[in-house]
Amino acid sequence: MLNHSSRAQPDRPLRPAPRRRFGGAALAAAFSVFSLSIAWHEARGPRAQQSDELPITQAYADDAARTPDDTAAPAGPLANGDLIKRGQYLARAADCAACHTADKSRPFAGGLPISTPFGTIVTPNITPDPDTGIGRWTDADFIRAMHEGIGKSGERLYPAFPYTAYTRVTEQDVLAIRAYLNTLQPIHFTPPANSLKFPFNQRWLMVFWNMFNFTEGRFVPDPQKSAEWNRGAYLVEGLAHCGECHTPRNFMQGLKSDARLSGAVLAGWHAFNITPDKLSGVGAWSDAELRAYLATGAAPGRANAAGPMGEVVANSTQYLTPVDLRSIVVYLRSVPPVSGGDTRSRHDWGAPADDVTGLRGTAVKGVNGAQLFVANCASCHNWSGQGVGASAPGAYPSLIHNSTVGASDPNNLALVILHGVNRTTAHADVMMPAFGGHLDDEQIAALTNYVTRQFGNPQATIGASRVAKLRTLQ
Structure with missing residues (x-):
């Protein structure tokens, strides 16, 4: 939902002199047809279509x-x-x-x-x-x-x-x-x-x-589908505009219809795949987990909403009725699954840490991710990474089986460390402090890499230069 562009026509090779007159006439005719099509679109297109509210x-x-x-x-x-x-x-x-x-x-x-x-x-x-x-x-x-x-x-x-x-x-x-x-x-x-x-x-x-x-026109219900499916489609594709963040874009920043809801990156944040693909998407989630995530921002063992999605939960989806939450889930289950090439689900990574005893009494030398974790994160997430408070409302989440930590792209984790989490719902007031103010780019990178290596996807690594760029994004 961002911007505009226009398509440049490739340069054509020069034609022999006898054909130039015909080529010029053809070009003029083509331009006339194109101009008439714009005029028709303006006069008859959007405003001529009628609202279809079944x-x-x-x-x-x-x-x-x-x-x-x-x-x-x-x-x-x-x-x-x-x-x-x-x-x-x-x-x-x-x-x-x-x-x-x-x-x-x-x-x-x-x-x-x-x-x-x-x-x-x-x-x-x-x-x-x-x-x-x-x-x-x-x-x-x-x-x-x-x-x-x-x-x-x-x-x-x-x-x-x-x-x-x-x-x-x-x-x-x-x-x-x-x-x-x-x-x-x-x-x-x-x-x-x-x-x-x-x-x-x-x-x-x-x-x-x-x-x-852009195709102008109101939502037309499918009489072959259930009322729940139609309501879910109306919300996901229209009012809630989920695809605006979760669908990748073409070079003009329009949505790619063939990769609908398969995930995209906006301002550094990765809006994950929400198609029913079992590895790259949410196909392995239960209906109850999806509804809980939309209503509270937390699905223990799956994900905890942060960044833009945390704001969506706090400002929007927590207020949806059970009918609408159920309808959204019904519709998401029906969209074509899109594989992102993952060989393992984001929430299927990690094991408890056992290296804290090896750090006790050791001198702090250079930038050490494990030492940074114990000093800054362990009081809430436990030195083992298993969180404090289990799955109770307001608990500090486990970093094990956590989709942010298990993602192949570490951006979201680094951004959470940089900016923290502030998500208020009727169920809990979740606050994680921002560490970007007192940890430099190299330290944020080392901490991110320790967390992904120990509790998540060890192939997801980040450097200080990338952290520096993430700091600048709005």
Whole structure:
């Protein structure tokens, strides 16, 4: 959900002089056809398509917004209070706060810088402030932005805003989100401008990006599938936009449809494969483990959410109803498994350490990963790496059978050591201090390598230069 580009045509060899006139005419004709196709796309494409909101999707959307004890179907249009409540739920499912809150004292006021290969995009203010936010936007303006990626003044939005996924969200749900945003405290704040290199700062070029990477249209339920599957598809592919982080991108930064949900790297963090592949993905996880991970951020023996995924759990998925969590799992089980080439699952590595006694009384010489571990990590994760508190809520997690430690790419582990973990849910307030402030790059690298060698994938190693680069990423 990041940027735009255009395809350059390869230079053609010079033709003999007698053919030049024909070649010029053919080129002009081709350009005319191409121009007409753009005009047709603009006039007939996105706006001509009709919203297709079949009852099975809408019924499940209504069910997800009600409490488990409320089984009565709504008699008519949602009352204003119910609409706002539903909009708040949907805004959490879409994780709007994550991108539109840079300063927690200014929620939804934007200002968060998003690094892309083409420059930095800064998120806008979406509070109802009339001058710096969306207070003057009409419902039609808001729908157009969500469904077509076009702003109030007709400007093309960059796909750092995931309209490529939000286009699948029903109009009723979009208006519910809008109703909720209207109730927020207006915050007068103008975020900094984007910093994009030419030609990527030319918004009109998004017309070409969209032609190759965007299909406008609402989610259409599959009548051959269950209500749970359809609800899960609606969330994963639309509202929750899971693919925006978990799907690799092409050279234009569009999503690769043939590798959907197979994992990707964003700002140094690896969003892992969530297809049902048993080695590279989550095929070996139980349904209960997947639901627990989304609801709490922890699945003992599998993974503990940190970094961007920790924020997703804290801001979004912990608030989803059991119906929606179950639906997401049902849908993820059905997508095509994609192998990442792994020969062993990420959570199938490690053994308890037994070298602490050998360190007792030894002099500290140079940079020693084991000594750094005992000094900085053992009080919470135990010198054996087995964690403190077993699997109780709020326990310090084991580093054995831990997907972050067992990954073939050590970036996530190094980033966790650098920046720590701060994940608050209804189940636990998880805090791991950041060590980047008092350990240098060489020490972070040595500590990371000790942990992967002892408790995880020993082939996952990192150097000080790479740690230094990770420090600079937003």
